[in-house]
Amino acid sequence: MAPFDLVALLGTAGSYLVYLAIGFAFGFILESSGFGDSRLLAAQFYFRELRVLKVMFTAIVVAMLLVFWSTALGWLDYDQLWVNPTYLWPGIVGGLIMGVGFIIGGYCPGTSLVSAVTLKVDGMFFLLGNVTGIIIFGETVEFINSFWNSGYLGVFTLPELLRLDTGVVVMLVTCMALAMFASFEWLRRMLYGSEK
Amino acid sequence: MNGLAEKMKYWNPYLGGTLLGVLLFLSFFVTSHGLGASGGVNRIAVAVEDLVVPEHVDKTPYIAKLAGGDRDPLGHWLVWEVVGILLGGFASGLLRGRVRVQTYRGPQISNHSRWVYAFIGGTLMGYGARMARGCTSGQALSGGAVMSVGSWAFMFAVFAGGYGLAWFVRRLWQEA
Amino acid sequence: MNIVQRPEMVGAAILLLASGALALHGQPDLDQKWEYLAPRYEPRLMEREVYIDPAELLHLMNDDYIHLVIYDVRTESDWNEFHLVDSIRMSLKSLKEERKRLRSLPENAVVVVVSNDEILATEAWKRLMVVAKPNAYILEGGLNLWLNIYGVPEEETDMHGKASLGKPDGTLRHGFKLALGDRHAAAQPDEHLVPHREYTSRVKLMKKIARAGGCD
Numbered sequence: 064m065a066p067f068d069l070v071a072l073l074g075t076a077g078s079y080l081v082y083l084a085i086g087f088a089f090g091f092i093l094e095s096s097g098f099g100d101s102r103l104l105a106a107q108f109y110f111r112e113l114r115v116l117k118v119m120f121t122a123i124v125v126a127m128l129l130v131f132w133s134t135a136l137g138w139l140d141y142d143q144l145w146v147n148p149t150y151l152w153p154g155i156v157g158g159l160i161m162g163v164g165f166i167i168g169g170y171c172p173g174t175s176l177v178s179a180v181t182l183k184v185d186g187m188f189f190l191l192g193n194v195t196g197i198i199i200f201g202e203t204v205e206f207i208n209s210f211w212n213s214g215y216l217g218v219f220t221l222p223e224l225l226r227l228d229t230g231v232v233v234m235l236v237t238c239m240a241l242a243m244f245a246s247f248e249w250l251r252r253m254l255y256g257s258e259k
Numbered sequence: 260m261n262g263l264a265e266k267m268k269y270w271n272p273y274l275g276g277t278l279l280g281v282l283l284f285l286s287f288f289v290t291s292h293g294l295g296a297s298g299g300v301n302r303i304a305v306a307v308e309d310l311v312v313p314e315h316v317d318k319t320p321y322i323a324k325l326a327g328g329d330r331d332p333l334g335h336w337l338v339w340e341v342v343g344i345l346l347g348g349f350a351s352g353l354l355r356g357r358v359r360v361q362t363y364r365g366p367q368i369s370n371h372s373r374w375v376y377a378f379i380g381g382t383l384m385g386y387g388a389r390m391a392r393g394c395t396s397g398q399a400l401s402g403g404a405v406m407s408v409g410s411w412a413f414m415f416a417v418f419a420g421g422y423g424l425a426w427f428v429r430r431l432w433q434e435a
Numbered sequence: 436m437n438i439v440q441r442p443e444m445v446g447a448a449i450l451l452l453a454s455g456a457l458a459l460h461g462q463p464d465l466d467q468k469w470e471y472l473a474p475r476y477e478p479r480l481m482e483r484e485v486y487i488d489p490a491e492l493l494h495l496m497n498d499d500y501i502h503l504v505i506y507d508v509r510t511e512s513d514w515n516e517f518h519l520v521d522s523i524r525m526s527l528k529s530l531k532e533e534r535k536r537l538r539s540l541p542e543n544a545v546v547v548v549v550s551n552d553e554i555l556a557t558e559a560w561k562r563l564m565v566v567a568k569p570n571a572y573i574l575e576g577g578l579n580l581w582l583n584i585y586g587v588p589e590e591e592t593d594m595h596g597k598a599s600l601g602k603p604d605g606t607l608r609h610g611f612k613l614a615l616g617d618r619h620a621a622a623q624p625d626e627h628l629v630p631h632r633e634y635t636s637r638v639k640l641m642k643k644i645a646r647a648g649g650c651d
Contacts, residue, residue, distance in 0.1 A: 064471060066291035075334075081289065082336040086343020087350070088282050089294055089396075094351035096279075097269030101363045101377070105432045108425035112264065114272035119400065119414075121273055125280025126404035128453045130287055135460050137471035142568065145292035147393060147402035149409030154398070157391025158413040160383055162420020166428055168380015169363070172388055173296035173396040175381065176341065177348030184362045184370070185377040192381020193297075194304045199382070200389040201305070201322045211390065217539065220406040230458035232406065237454040241447050273443055 065139045090177050099178035101169025101185055108166050110251050120240040127233050151214030283404055293401020297394035299341030302332040365432035468565045476564050486575040488634035489584050492547055497626045502544040508559040509550050513607045516614045520623035530562045537567035545638055546571035552603035553577050582609045585624040
């Protein structure tokens, strides 16, 4: 039953190859979808280009459906999957900071990799900034340590929060995503007419 | 965007999203975790730091966990995934002739300004990603797909931050 | 609706249908999950790998390094008659609520499930594995065997401290003059005073597989 213990199956080197392959596919899809292009990414925040929203939420919904159908059929063991533990406050504050960084810098860490590797100079500067930010964090985190560990709720999932069945939550998320696609698209037409 | 996406021949985002979703699922299925990017960049940065100032690395708790003493920050799957992302992005760009030295920017600012803003944005992103324990790939996509409440909260915060500031920095991106 | 094109509408419909069907189908319940997981765990039960001798449990109770959790899955009346010190009474049904606690146990935690014989405890063990996969074991011979070894005959009515184990049927085969719960001497035997008993140690401490999965 999936998931598997990769290191046991393939050895450390083998498992690294798997991740390399996954990363390759990830980078390929990102670049092909235009995520190495800061103009398109930033345009999301002006409702002009919606691919950030569309790609992210389509990916989440598709992955969610595949994951939970697999667990429903006994092919996958959800308990073995890594679910990010919830640290509520640093998550939200970090998210806000990243949102600001996104609209100023035009990328996020993953997309800046794709941009830099296709020789986009702004992507390279972004990546340099990324490393700088990481270093600054490492040096200063001890001063905000209690904040950084605040709001710890452990592994806390939406079905637990909403007290609904997993399948129902998946359906709600799907509906929400589709509603967002439709409404953002409508908003785009309102603001910019029917230009492509 | 006046047909920019079409001109550059980028994929339909729903298609890209579907493929990404399948990849994300396969990642969970085969490896038990989702995708990630900032963690890999983090480790590479720490590895370089360890080469240059190893004693400092040993003394700072946050980085010592990754690279203090004998620990090898690069012996982790995130690093390999990042290498893969670079290779895959390059391959895709190469195939479509998009590997070209260029600066993407809004029409109202110069290349140099764009570089400065990209650096500032990157710094904020790097800092924020560490604070949130993940970036849009690791937290939003992967955590979101497995229903983590923190990941969803994070995702909405990112959008709030971006949309909140957008009007104030429109000069960076919009036409006059 | 001319906002979205045709193929995207098809895609949206597929997603909605898939999610609706998922909601109807539901996620597997404990019994179903056991069916899926059984191939991995049945062998361990068959080979008796997870049954530990009473002497080993006694050792665990006295080992300061081990974080021991004892689940007693018997009825309330049996519990009132006799139960081990620091054990937790749990019905089979409420095991799944232990998930959060079990998943946050430290690295040196050992869980032992006890019942009168082994039947109930084995059922409980299966459910624990489905719910949280802790480092869990079953008391071999149950509390009936435990009391044979460590029981105090004076406290018991007609068995004189030696219940016939015979065909296990899950009842407590020691009768007590007073229902003292965990205040009997046998609820926490003194390791130094009881006669030495040989056993094959089966408890292994599991190193927590540090699955740092996120961008951490």
